[in-house]
Amino acid sequence: ETGVTQTPRHLVMGMTNKKSLKCEQHLGHNAMYWYKQSAKKPLELMFVYNFKEQTENNSVPSRFSPECPNSSHLFLHLHTLQPEDSALYLCASSQAAGATDTQYFGPGTRLTVL
Amino acid sequence: AQSVTQPDIHITVSEGASLELRCNYSYGATPYLFWYVQSPGQGLQLLLKYFSGDTLVQGIKGFEAEFKRSQSSFNLRKPSVHWSDAAEYFCAVGRGGGSQGNLIFGKGTKLSVKP
Numbered sequence: 001e002t003g004v005t006q007t008p009r010h011l012v013m014g015m016t017n018k019k020s021l022k023c024e025q026h027l028g029h030n031a032m033y034w035y036k037q038s039a040k041k042p043l044e045l046m047f048v049y050n051f052k053e054q055t056e057n058n059s060v061p062s063r064f065s066p067e068c069p070n071s072s073h074l075f076l077h078l079h080t081l082q083p084e085d086s087a088l089y090l091c092a093s094s095q096a097a098g099a100t101d102t103q104y105f106g107p108g109t110r111l112t113v114l
Numbered sequence: 115a116q117s118v119t120q121p122d123i124h125i126t127v128s129e130g131a132s133l134e135l136r137c138n139y140s141y142g143a144t145p146y147l148f149w150y151v152q153s154p155g156q157g158l159q160l161l162l163k164y165f166s167g168d169t170l171v172q173g174i175k176g177f178e179a180e181f182k183r184s185q186s187s188f189n190l191r192k193p194s195v196h197w198s199d200a201a202e203y204f205c206a207v208g209r210g211g212g213s214q215g216n217l218i219f220g221k222g223t224k225l226s227v228k229p
Contacts, residue, residue, distance in 0.1 A: 098208075
């Protein structure tokens with residue numbers, strides 16, 4: 001499925017840097033998600049946006065700041081990250097944010113924090 | 115609280131052999147169940163899903179899964195594995211209702227295929 005794109009695909013940053021991850025969906029969906037995928041841990045939901053409104057913040061540290069300017073775009077702004085934040089960050093979208101709505105995933109951004 | 119358990123971290127099968135990946139869930143009501151696959155360097159792709167009705171669900175790439183309420187299981191099967199099936203497989207349960215649902219994932223099972 002190529003309907004969800006993420007940029008950059010790889011990112012290396014220092015702990016004092018500020019960077020942003022971008023996600024775009026071309027599927028006409030109304031809900032978008034950020035997930036964190038770390039080694040040896042289940043996929044962790046971070047944020048959910050439904051019709052541009054944040055409906056879930058899963059106890060994510062404030063050094064991660066999401067932004068959803070419209071239903072097609074989702075950003076994750078990063079600042080003063082820690083090495084343990086190194087992970088694959090996946091974006092997904094679905095028609096709505098219900099439990100039966102199939103989520104379509106992007107390829108992810110591989111983040112390394114030095 | 116809902117949870118998903120995939121007991122096998124890593125499975126190796128020979129090409130052409132049959133495959134069964136296990137998934138157990140914990141959920142009070144009728145669950146919404148999904149299987150996703152993740153190839154190296156890729157995002158997750160939906161293989162199949164179960165909401166209600168026939169407990170044997172057919173998916174893409176020749177996969178099927180069977181919902182067994184009595185065992186709280188939703189195991190994924192394929193009769194003959196191809197080398198291209200080597201990937202990581204995730205079982206998930208849909209949580210909640212209305213406009214606030216989302217997915218709870220298992221830790222995944224990595225599948226290796228021997229020639």
